[in-house]
Amino acid sequence: MGTEKRCHSVTLDRPSCKGCTTCIRYCPTQAIRVQQGKAKIIDERCIDCGECIRRCQYHAKKAITDGFDILDNFKYKIALPAPAFCGQFSKADDFDIMLTGLKMLGFDHVFEVARGAEVVTAKMKELIHTGLIEAPVISSACPAVVRLIAVKYPDLMSHVAPLTSPMEAAAEMARKEAVEKTGLKDEEIGVIFITPCPAKVTAIKWPLALEKSNIDGAISIKDVYMRLAHSIDKIEKVEHLSSAGRDGVRWANHGGEAEALGIERYIAVDGIANVMEVLEKLEDDMIKGIDFIETLACTGGCVGGSLTVENNFVANSRIRRIADKIDREPNAVPRLDGMYWNRKIEYKPFSPLDEDFSEALKKAARMNEIYAGLPQLDCGSCGAPTCKDLAEDIVRGKANETDCIFKLRERVSMLAREMAELESKLPPSME
Ligand code: SF4
Ligand code: SF4
Incomplete structure (x- = not known):
């Protein structure tokens, strides 16, 4: 299952998406991120439950069916x-x-x-x-x-x-x-x-x-x-x-x-x-x-x-x-060829942090470190559903720490302090 082509019914209608982040809160498998103002479904995590279709008030999530x-x-x-x-x-x-x-x-x-x-x-x-x-x-x-x-x-x-x-x-x-x-x-x-x-x-x-x-x-x-x-x-x-x-x-x-x-x-x-x-x-x-x-x-x-x-x-x-009102008895049960599953489910939805096991361990430790430094409010304003998901996205190279507005504020305050400090070291102007 891991290597075959995935074929999801649930998709995003990108132009309709307003990036409001409502859907990320309801996805049961944390399969949605909002980046650069638009939602994105992570293919390997989506189970096609349709929850995001129900929740999006802009009708930006839709199901592809046959005509x-x-x-x-x-x-x-x-x-x-x-x-x-x-x-x-x-x-x-x-x-x-x-x-x-x-x-x-x-x-x-x-x-x-x-x-x-x-x-x-x-x-x-x-x-x-x-x-x-x-x-x-x-x-x-x-x-x-x-x-x-x-x-x-x-x-x-x-x-x-x-x-x-x-x-x-x-x-x-x-x-x-x-x-x-x-x-x-x-x-x-x-x-x-x-x-x-x-x-x-x-x-x-x-x-x-x-x-x-x-x-x-x-x-x-x-x-x-x-x-x-x-x-x-x-x-x-x-x-x-x-x-x-x-x-x-x-x-x-x-x-x-x-x-x-x-x-x-x-x-x-x-x-x-x-x-x-x-x-x-x-x-x-x-x-x-x-x-x-x-x-x-x-x-x-x-x-x-x-x-x-x-x-x-x-x-x-x-x-x-x-x-x-139905007063019929159930129909006789016929013999069918396909009553049981005929292949093993090997669903590997979440790719490991790294193919190399020792690297994956290092990345997991880094992920926990980043998570400890995040506010842990799960506010969703970074576009990830929880702070844990943001920490994972950062380690995977798919997000930055400053996507978190609290981290961004810290960083801006730090830069402002540094600027003020540098300014105080400037020699007096010629005037
Ligand atoms: S709820 Fe709809 S509009 Fe809001 S981010 Fe999700 S898909 Fe986009
Ligand atoms: S269909 Fe379900 S699993 Fe897939 S992105 Fe929407 S809410 Fe998440």
Whole structure:
């Protein structure tokens, strides 16, 4: 993973950035710096959580997703709507209306990711019972959280379920069905995910634990919403397209995955700051008697993703209401080839201070020295999120001590004193 090309969805729109430093305070992996009045994302640290997109009032952070023109590349197009998709439309109170709406946008078929969630739920139950994964087992459904653990809490990787995500499971099922039905070749079938967040776009373009994604592209829920918002309540012929059971549909909401598992001793945590708090407790061995932890980076779960439209509480309530009406049993669990991760996660996000170990030790000592001399207020006015980060940037040659306004003031006062002293040594003028 260290040497391959990184492909992030979250990027900076440089002209829109005002250098206000708001985003640096909220990035969970300290991946943003503001230098010369503009933000910069440190590629190797970003987990594509989308937190900076939510926080930037100037809309300078954005997620790159595919456009509808991606459909032109395929003969048969399948939409894979995330469970959160169905919470977005205030006028539609039936999944089939929303899924029919998707077909109107040029898709030949719609396959709910909630079907994939059903399969992952069944496999997760098996995995927990085998006891092969260190308890408590942490869900791997949220790609931002898996990257967060790999970056900041690597010792907890042994708790993470090495299971594929619902969108990947759904993609494999949808593709197999389509090949059988149409007789087309794999590459003629386009499987497009309708995504609530940038982390899932990155998981498709640059998978962490899979050799290759089953999905060909990702269009944001926002872009789909823009096209459908005004026409969805005017659909005359609604097709019966939904087939997922209630438990799969509820995955969109915080707690949905844990409830579907039907186990008693679980923690369901949402919002990146809360997730980090729980992971830190687990690292400190302070979580006991728990079998499963559901961790979702966005507040409210996937309904709170930064590429959704509806308020997450409203979407949550709508999904709950519609899901309660579903009286279907979960679908039979098919045999899938790609249920488990097929490559080891070797995520080395933070380059060492130096390739040479003894040099790295010297630089670490210098870093601590610099840090001790900084005000330790973590004010962010230097453009780094904390004084520790500034000390590290200085040692890496990416910042100067005088980027700290307190250090700059000290330096200016010192220079002023020296100037005054020198001036006092000047011989009297001829006049
Ligand atoms: S929040 Fe970050 S990206 Fe947005 S304007 Fe401020 S510094 Fe730039
Ligand atoms: S997407 Fe998340 S990790 Fe990446 S820069 Fe933004 S806040 Fe930081």
